[in-house]
Amino acid sequence: MMNRKTIFEAGLFCLAALSAQVVLAENPPNVVLIFADDLGYGDLGCYGATKVQTPNIDKLASQGRRFTDAHSASAVCTPSRYGLLTGEYPFRAQGGKGIWGPCSHSQSLLIDADKLTLAQLFKNKGYATAAVGKWHLGFGTGKTDWNKPLRPGPLELGFDYYFGVPKVNSGFPYVYVENDAIVGYDPNDPLVFGKGITPSKTTTYPPEAGKKTANQFGGAKKAHAIYDDEKTGMLLTEKAVKWIEGNKEKPFFLYFPTTNIHHPFTPAPQFKGTSQAGLYGDFIHEFDWMVGELMKCLEENGLTENTLVIVTSDNGGMFNTGGQDAFAAGHRQNGELLGFKFGVWEGGQRVPFIATWPGNIQPNTVSGQLISGVDMLATFAAITGQTVEKKQLADSINVLPALVGDPAAPLRDTLVLCPFRRTHLSIRKGKWIYIPGQGSGGFKGAPGTHAAGGPACVSFVGNVNSDIEGGKIKTGAPPAQLYDIEADVNQTTNLYNQYPEVVQEMQALLKSHEPAKPPASERTSQKKKKSR
Incomplete structure (x- = not known):
């Protein structure tokens, strides 16, 4: 039974949480949304992993709230990102045609520019906004022309700045994009695609690193030479830290969709051999380091107290060759849940979800509330004190009470x-x-x-x-x-x-x-x- 002191402290926290909601619009928090790729329910120490060590993420869980019934918007990468950014189930996209699989290198932008996104929501409130990491939602109209400005794209969806991997680390083109242009692009050496071309060289890895589709783009030799899988995690982290430091004088929203831990498993050399689950586990270790670097940046710049940080994943773990090697070593990427990425069983779409926000989210707590990636739109609207029309909220439900309080009844009954x-x-x-x-x-x-x-x-x-x-x-x-x-x-x-x-x-x-x-x-x- 709870003693009087515990009841009193819990009551004080609930009052503080309610007070926080009242003043949110006056002092809106910064928001850092860390969106891992293929990170399974069992891939973190705080969710039961023993063959990998994730001290930075585990520390976040001890400082905040860990959800045990959180779900990605889809069990697949591209539709999951669509649902997260728009608050709409991906099966409703494209006029009901839906988005079901990963998009190709020629895919036009999948999100209508007039649709409210997380970035535009924050921008409407005066926030600086950035996306740093994997995009995988297409560019342009019609088939993507990689030799022209990549618009519409992230910049048309409310992001002030974008840097990252335009598609996925296992699929061409193997280049980085900054804002609307390929990094290192030379108009005298354009990207070329089609029969008869000689593919440009890009980094390759042994079979145990997992599948990386052979490059089918030629040209853009300088841009291809800049791209390096083993440096991508550290580069994205460096860009994110630099952006935070350059935008700390006003409220900011950082969307940080990492390529970790999608195959190929290519951690930087200093992380290789550090886990007990092969390259799969080593890639998780690099991801944990990336999270730690962002938290260190917030602390060093005096931003921790007024920043909401969320760590979650686009879908469950994939039982690819790297995942199978990790399993052979005793690691269960989705814990005891049934199934894997792409599938509808729990292992495919029940994901880690950790949130920390000093003074608002009670530390070292666990919630069993049912929540989804699509719920971030309504939740962030509540956090920033904005009223959004029902049509734009789509399928999103405000789960802020589950972050800052402990609702007795379910906030979401159907998913x-x-x-x-x-x-x-x-x-x-x-x-x-x-x-x-x-x-x-x-x-x-x-x-x-x-x-x-x-x-x-x-x-x-x-x-x-x-x-x-x-x-x-x-x-x-x-x-x-x-x-x-x-x-x-x-x-x-x-x-x-x-x-x-x-x-x-x-x-x-x-x-x-x-x-x-x-x-x-x-x-x-x-x-x-x-x-x-």
Whole structure:
């Protein structure tokens, strides 16, 4: 039982939290949103990892709040970023066509310039805004022309400054972009793409580093020479620190989407061999260092007390070759959760989420509130004292009370879960999760392959699921899935046959959310997309 002193202290904290919400608009905090790539639920010490050490992130958890039921907007990189920045489920994007997979090198900007984004929200309040890191949301209109200013892009979505990797560290073009131009671009040596070209040289790594698609761009030799995977993490951190120091005199919003820990696993040399989980774990160590450097910058510039820092991920961990090497060493990237990146099972989209904000978020606390990446828009609107029309808020819910207080009731009761395959768009309501098909709707490769996942890998890692035996869906398994996530967070038992009335209710609820099916040509196109 709580003693009187504990009750009194808790009461004082609640009063302080309520007071903080009242004065937020008068003294808005800086916000640093650190968005890791492929960081799984089990990839941090504060979430149970033992083969990797993450002291900087663990310190943040001890100073703030750790969420145990946080979810990315999608189990896939590009749509997850779309949902985070817009507050809209990615299946609603592009007029209902949706965004389901990673975008290609020629993809136009996927976010309409007139849509409210996190950056524009902050900019409307007078904040300085920057995105430093992986973009992966396309550039321009029509097919991207890399030899022209890359507009529209981040700058048209409310960011004052952008520096980073334009697509993904495993996919060409292997260059850096600053604002709307390729770093080191020479108009006399343009990027070229197509049959018959000689690809420009770029850094390569041994197989154990994981898949890096061979470069298919020629030209731009200087720009290609500047790009170096093993220096990217430190370079992005340096750019972010420099930007904070140059914008500390006014409120600022920094969106820091890292390339860590997406394959290829290319930590800087000083991090190699520092974990007990191979290059996968070493890349996590570099990510933890990056977080530590940002926190050090805030402290040295007297910014810690009035800065909200959030660390989360774009989706769950991927069971690629690096992930498999880490598993062989005893590391479980998604903890005991079922599934992996791309899939709708919990391992694909339940992610770490840590928030710290001195004086507002109670230190060393844990919350079981259901929250999503799409909720950041409404939450940041509340933090900055802005009223946003319902249409622009889209699917976003204000979860500020879960950050600064301890609500007795759930803030979010329903959440749509977005995997790679449209057929597996799923829904959660309260304790129930309904998946309208068998399997995860994600990767299906066998262990030993890059795109490993699905039933074969469930059995391989020792997870138990009532529909799966020997790495395959059992004959006669139910056609869809229903889980009681409160009693069975690891999704061991499909209750589809036991609760037909719940299934019927969940089917109707999902139908009320899901978009119309696209033309057959679009469905065929999606099937042909390569894994990233």
